[in-house]
Amino acid sequence: MITDQQFNEWAQSSTKHPVLLVEIKHKSGTVYLSDHFYATGAGETPSHVSYDVCLKETVLVERTLDADSLGAVRVYNDGSLDHWLDYLFKGYEIEVFIGDKSWPKADFKRQYKGIVESVELISATTFEFKSTLATAVIETNIYNVNNLFIAGDPATGTPIFVGLNGSSAGERLYRIAKDNQVDRASVRIFHNGYEMGVGIYEPPVWVDMGDGNSAFYIPDFPNSDFNITFICTATEKKLKSMFTTICNEYGQAFNAENLAAYPFDPDITFYANQSMTFPEFLNLTLETLGALLWINDQDEIEFYRKEIPDEISINTVTSWITPNDNPIIQAITKEDPVSTLVVSNSPSDHLSGGSTFYQYNPVDLDFPYRILSMTSYAENSVAIIEARRLADLLSVTRRTYSVSIDRISPEIHIGAIVNIYSPKDRWNNGNEGLNALVVGFTQSYKSNKSELIVWR
Known part of the structure; x- marks a missing residue:
């Protein structure tokens, strides 16, 4: 199986031959669709399958911090697919993969996973599938009288x-x-x-x-x-240990290597003695870490740190955007600088509020500014350190940009750092590009274009 680095290099190569695969389950089996001829061999999963070359229109996959979506998938039917009208697709899984025509199926990377919401024959020659996201974050309540999770020194x-x-x-x-x-x-x-x-x-x-x-x-x-x-003194004192315990207890998949590599593992105080869902716990963890959330193509939670892009080493750059990609850069939002960052830190339970810390920035109050509030269950000293880091990060005006490029960029993920070199847009530092943090993207397969939503 190829590594993430090899996939990233392939995605940015001018010699790649990308193939899009769409697999849609139904009550009696699975249909296999593609935009180019592709077949699997013996021993592969699935084995000896020839994908129908019937994706005649672009397939649009969008991922943002808030949600993922898949544009309507339109399938060309020359009459050989009429029997699909008898299949039950609704409520079954749909997945989208990208890879090279020379690769085994195992090397393809999943770009989307959802549930079929509807399928219609919109013309004599066209099926249209619509879907909703299949979330990989469990919705369970993590508190009951047998699971009073505790950490640190409540x-x-x-x-x-x-x-x-x-x-x-x-x-x-x-x-x-x-x-x-x-x-x-x-x-x-x-x-x-x-x-x-x-x-x-x-x-x-x-x-x-x-x-x-x-x-x-x-x-x-x-x-x-x-x-x-x-x-009391609890035996677990670190955030990563607590997060691992709760994920294992309820079967939430997470990337252990990504968690181990995350640069911040604070001492914590945590006591869940009142109703709390896993998404609420996850949001609290993200605020404590100062992190962005990503669900990888194995349905695992990953964390990426929101940092000042210009201060990040080029060794961590995931993708390079050059003038050959014909970037078109437009500002789409503006974030006013943060004058005050308020951090609430609880010594007893996750709802009590607890101590409040303030971090101030010397901003010009005659211009627009904002106050930001967040919650942490890190111990006081490290909560203050992280609050100061975030305050510094947000002490100046930040902007979100749309960057359109003339290629698909399947190597991109939420939290990735991209380096964009576009002198015409003044995105350059001499002969070097500028780093930006990816917070969303859209891939237009077939039309071979991407739109990256980046922050800097």
């Missing part, structure tokens, strides 16, 4: 009442987290502000729940159902 947290002690009726049981997340010896339990196990009060009694979870009751106040709080 203070004044509220444990969860989980029922009565079966061996001694009337004793109210509370849970903090799973056994493997907490060092019991570090847990301090308070009732109405008085610490249990200190002075005249008995220490809490831990009860093995038999499922990897522990609960406790307070012997001096066995029936109490109010003002119970705790402070």
Whole structure:
């Protein structure tokens, strides 16, 4: 299988012979479509399949930070595909791949994955497929009484009442987290502000729940159902470890190599004791990291850092745009500089707000500016460091640009750095181009054009 670097080099080569493959499942099987002749061999997946050359119009794939989309896929039917009218396509998967005609199918890169929304015969010779995105981010709620995720050194947290002690009726049981997340010896339990196990009060009694979870009751106040709080040291203290634990618990795919390589892994304080969906947790993680989200072609979460493009090494550039690509550059949005960045950091739970830090920039208040608020569950010192980095990043006016080029650029992904050299648009530094951060793109297959949405 080719590497990402080899794919990037191929995508920018003038000698490539790109082939677009579209695979659409239906209740009884799969149809295989292409814009050029392509066939798989023995031992491939699928094996011995000849793709129908029936994609006569351009296939448009768009990816942005907010959503992915696929333009209507129109399939030419000379009459040999009339039997498709009897297939059930709606609700089944559609995928788009790109690669070279000389490659095995395994080397093709997926550009889109969705669900068929509708299929219509819009003329005697044309089928039209429309689809919606098949999201790769799970929608589950990550909190319940058996999964009280915890990390770092939570203070004044509220444990969860989980029922009565079966061996001694009337004793109210509370849970903090799973056994493997907490060092019991570090847990301090308070009732109405008085610490249990200190002075005249008995220490809490831990009860093995038999499922990897522990609960406790307070012997001096066995029936109490109010003002119970705790402070403890959790065994997990790093963001990457916590993210990995939650993803593994719920089956969310993520790229472990990408996560390991991400340059920021702060100490954190986190306690999920109230309703929280995985997308909410993911958004909190992105804000803590100062990261962009990308779903790769294996449906895995990846993180990319939003940084000042000009300060990024050319060794990290994914794609090079040159005058040979005929770039047309237009500004499409303007971001006013940030005068104040507000970071809320919670020491106890993910909803309490907690400490608030302010980072100020010396901007001219006679001109447009903005205030930016974000949430972090990094420890105070590293939350402040990351807030200062983001404040510096956004201390000047930033713009988003549309860059149209005369080639497809399937090597591009959200968070990639592209270097654009276009002296006519003043995108140059002498004989060198300018770096920009990709925040969206559109690939027009068949017409062989791309539109990149970049930020700098």
